[in-house]
Amino acid sequence: MDILSLSPEEREKALDAVRKVKFPIYDGCMLPKFPPIMANTEKHMQSIRNFDSRESDILLCTFPKCGTHWVHEIVSMILQGDARYTKGHKLNFMMEACNLEELANAPSPRFINTHLAFRHIPKKHVDNGYKIILVSRNPKDVMVSFYNHIDRDPLTSCGEDNFPGTWSDYIQDMCENRHNIYGGYxxxxxxxxxxxxxxxVTNVHSAFYEDLKKNPVAEIARLAAFLNKELSSQVMEDIANKCSFKNLVDATKSGQKGEDVLPLVSRDKTNFVFxxxxTGDWKNWFTVAQNEMFDQVLEREFKGIDLKFTYEL
Structure with a gap:
């Protein structure tokens, strides 16, 4: 069923039904309720793992709310060599959401994206050392941004579990990794x-959301070098300008990137991606006690891992 083709009344009924459904689970991970996953979770996830990757494929890997749409637009512009906005939605090349047969037949180079855990991405891509772009963000801002996203996105909320509930409910849930969407951050x-x-895994370009915010042109230059694309300083500055938060939001809302369909499915009729x-909005959400609890979780979960996050700019 194509929800977007329904009348507004029928669409709301269908979306309400989706919101109530529990999350599909695969290999211990809760997953968003994308149609291919809901149709046959095991089959779709195994098909992703066994996907016939090509040497020219570029795979963008991010956890939700780490700047996926932003980096997707930046990389798309780098690949085309100029600062024109790209048409179409990244969902068309999002492995857990798209038709994998259509993706398999797409022409090279394919710019593919996913939020899936490392152990679930295409094995051939990893084993052969094909290009991967990994983007991370400080966990506190991810928690806040994901909470606001989940509350409006029918694919990541669950009425039967009253998830996400209040902010207090949600942050306790995340610390305990109960609703571990994509396995949890x-x-x-x-x-x-x-x-x-x-x-x-090799041939990975690692980037941080906060570095892209602080030094966009320098980070775009790093990405271009990784992708073996020679761009002039002016083009890189133009990409940074076109992909500023305000300009990218305006381009999405105005239709410069094609029809913005997310307000049609959002609980509050807004685009829940942006x-x-x-950086630093977490300070408006975390109480002192919640921040202390979260810091303890971070210390426990990342013990022995050399990760340094930027929590304010």
């Missing part, structure tokens, strides 16, 4: 860091 990062440390695009 702590596990997500730990798994990637272990894979890089042990050289299980909120503030800032």
């Amino acid at each position: 702590f596990n997500y990062l730990s798994e990637w860091e272990e894979a890089k440390k042990t050289k299980v 909120r503030k695009g800032t």
Whole structure:
């Protein structure tokens, strides 16, 4: 069923039904309720793992709310060599959400994206050392941003479990990793860091959301070098300008990137992908006690892992 093709009344009924459904679970990870996963979770996830990657494929790996749409637009511009906005939604090349047969037949180079845990991404891509871009963000801002996203996205909320509930409910849930969507952010990062440390995965360009905020042109230059693309300083500055939070939001809302369909499915009829695009908003949400609890979790989960986060700019 194509929810977008329904009348507004029928669409709301269908979305309400989706919101109530529990999350599908695969290999201990809760997953968003994308149609291919809901149709046959095991089959779709195994098909992703066994996907026939090509040497020219570029795989963007991020946990939700780490700047996926932002980096996707930046990289798309780098690949095309100029600062024109790209049409179409990244969902069309998002492994857990798209039709894998159509993706398999897409022309090279394919720019693919996923939020899936490291152990679930295409084995051939990892084993053959094809290009991967990994973007991370400080966990406190991820928690706040994901909470606001989940509350509006029917694919990541669950009425039957009253999830996400209040902020207090949610942050306690995240610390205990109960609703561990994509395995949870702590596990997500730990798994990637272990894979890089042990050289299980190579040819990875690691970037931080906060570095892109602070030094966008320099980070765009690093990405371009990784992708073997020669860009002039002016083009890189133009990409940084076009992909500033305000300009990218305006381009999405105005239709410069094609029709913005997310307000049609959002609980409050807004685009839940974009909120503030800032660093440090977590301070407006965490109480002193919650911050202390979260710091203890971080210390426990990332023990022995050399990860340094930026919590304010």
